[in-house]
Amino acid sequence: MNLKPQTLEKIEKLIPRYPTKRSASLPICHLVQEDQGYISQEAMEWIAAKLGLEPINIYEIVTFYPMLREKPIGRRHIKVCRTLSCALNGSYEVKKLLEKALIGEGHGSSNADYTIEFVECIASCGTAPVVQVDEVLHEGIKPDRVCKFADQIRQETEQMKTSVSKL
Numbered sequence: 434m435n436l437k438p439q440t441l442e443k444i445e446k447l448i449p450r451y452p453t454k455r456s457a458s459l460p461i462c463h464l465v466q467e468d469q470g471y472i473s474q475e476a477m478e479w480i481a482a483k484l485g486l487e488p489i490n491i492y493e494i495v496t497f498y499p500m501l502r503e504k505p506i507g508r509r510h511i512k513v514c515r516t517l518s519c520a521l522n523g524s525y526e527v528k529k530l531l532e533k534a535l536i537g538e539g540h541g542s543s544n545a546d547y548t549i550e551f552v553e554c555i556a557s558c559g560t561a562p563v564v565q566v567d568e569v570l571h572e573g574i575k576p577d578r579v580c581k582f583a584d585q586i587r588q589e590t591e592q593m594k595t596s597v598s599k600l
């Protein structure tokens with residue numbers, strides 16, 4: 434496992450805070466996902482060995498919680514709220530339009546640049562529909578604003594790629 438030194442340090446500090454090692458499983462999964470972007474088979478085996486568990490014990494956790502991922506995601510993680518206020522204000526249409534604009538019709542909801550997912554309420558119901566792009570919340574993204582919004586995301590993504598390639 435190729436975890437960053439700071440992640441390894443956090444994991445080492447975390448384990449003794451729990452009465453049993455097993456209880457640290459979920460927070461360690463979060464730390465590994467934060468570090469790697471997802472939790473691979475190898476990572477599940479590593480976590481299990483670290484906690485004296487079987488890999489199946491970690492696999493059960495990763496597949497149970499929707500916020501944990503077994504596969505890598507695109508460079509930009511786009512989360513569209515689908516709970517009541519957002520759904521009533523068009524979030525299902527918003528997701529469809531974002532997929533069409535950023536990924537292409539009929540090409541699913543993920544590629545190397547973008548992963549677009551539904552999430553449950555992200556506590557901004559008064560400004561529905563809301564879309565979170567990476568860590569930034571965008572409010573009032575109604576279907577008629579999606580085209581401009583997608584252009585903005587696309588531009589930011591191209592800038593990110595350019596700045597990475599200059600490193």
Ligand code: FES
Nearest residue numbers: 514519554557558
């Ligand atoms: S319903 Fe979408 S933020 Fe609460």
